[in-house]
Amino acid sequence: MIIFKSVLDISTFINRSKFKNQTIGFVPTMGALHDGHISLINESKKNNEITVCSIFVNPTQFNDKSDFEKYPTKQEDDIALLIDVGCDVLFLPTVGEVYPNNIPLHNYDIGSLETLLEGKYRSGHFQGVCQVMHRLLSIINPNNLYLGQKDYQQCMVIQRLIELANFTCKLIICATIRESSGLAMSSRNVRLNEKNKNAAVVIYESMLFIKENITNLPISKMEEIVSQKLLKNGFNRIDYVAICNSKTLENIAEFNTSIPSVVLIAAFINGVRLIDNMLIS
Numbered sequence: 001m002i003i004f005k006s007v008l009d010i011s012t013f014i015n016r017s018k019f020k021n022q023t024i025g026f027v028p029t030m031g032a033l034h035d036g037h038i039s040l041i042n043e044s045k046k047n048n049e050i051t052v053c054s055i056f057v058n059p060t061q062f063n064d065k066s067d068f069e070k071y072p073t074k075q076e077d078d079i080a081l082l083i084d085v086g087c088d089v090l091f092l093p094t095v096g097e098v099y100p101n102n103i104p105l106h107n108y109d110i111g112s113l114e115t116l117l118e119g120k121y122r123s124g125h126f127q128g129v130c131q132v133m134h135r136l137l138s139i140i141n142p143n144n145l146y147l148g149q150k151d152y153q154q155c156m157v158i159q160r161l162i163e164l165a166n167f168t169c170k171l172i173i174c175a176t177i178r179e180s181s182g183l184a185m186s187s188r189n190v191r192l193n194e195k196n197k198n199a200a201v202v203i204y205e206s207m208l209f210i211k212e213n214i215t216n217l218p219i220s221k222m223e224e225i226v227s228q229k230l231l232k233n234g235f236n237r238i239d240y241v242a243i244c245n246s247k248t249l250e251n252i253a254e255f256n257t258s259i260p261s262v263v264l265i266a267a268f269i270n271g272v273r274l275i276d277n278m279l280i281s
Contacts, residue, residue, distance in 0.1 A: 025142060033074075040148060183197065210278075
């Protein structure tokens with residue numbers, strides 16, 4: 001695996017690869033890699049001649065400074081894991097490389113995605129996501145971009161960015177990878193003790209409950225039941241339990257088989273914010 005730390009060096013490599021007509025798959029990460037990330041690497045390796053992974057904890061997408069400071073970093077372990085899985089290239093830039101002084105930061109028109117759900121509770125978050133992804137996609141210029149479904153709304157935001165900036169890459173969203181308990185794999189899980197991890201499984205169980213009862217109970221009732229279930233099982237704050245149109249993320253008042261739906265949950269346990277989602281139809 002080749003490790004690049006400067007934009008100039010990786011850009012030179014990418015340009016040579018493009019000249020040889022080699023297809024490039026890109027997996028952007030913030031490190032603390034787990035099997036969910038590795039599944040994206042493997043998917044890219046199956047369909048591209050070169051797979052590039054980036055590790056960069058982006059400061060502009062954290063609306064909570066303490067959350068940024070607590071974000072887990074395991075660089076040596078991450079590098080070893082990427083070598084084992086056969087990743088071709090790792091881009092490991094500094095903040096100064098990603099955001100040099102002469103690069104202007106844009107404001108992106110992402111519509112209601114900026115004010116719904118994650119946008120509502122994490123002010124400025126998606127502008128930061130767009131800023132870093134605009135920069136990374138400009139540097140890597142991939143044919144295919146691989147993201148996980150766990151960050152459902154973020155995937156929608158990045159698809160919007162691709163359209164706004166006229167990038168030619170194809171966004172490929174891969175299924176959420178879960179632990180045997182059903183808990184969605186996340187870099188933030190390393191901040192949970194064993195008791196918290198066991199309790200956090202209630203998010204997955206709650207989504208299954210909604211999926212199984214979507215035609216039997218009113219949506220508002222199920223959202224209330226799930227919220228109470230989370231609070232009783234160790235979660236101390238709930239940002240949202242929402243059943244939405246999976247194409248627009250607008251809340252639906254009543255289930256209709258003609259409307260593609262998704263349940264999304266964001267809640268805190270022992271100071272750690274977990275998100276998850278499940279497609280209903």
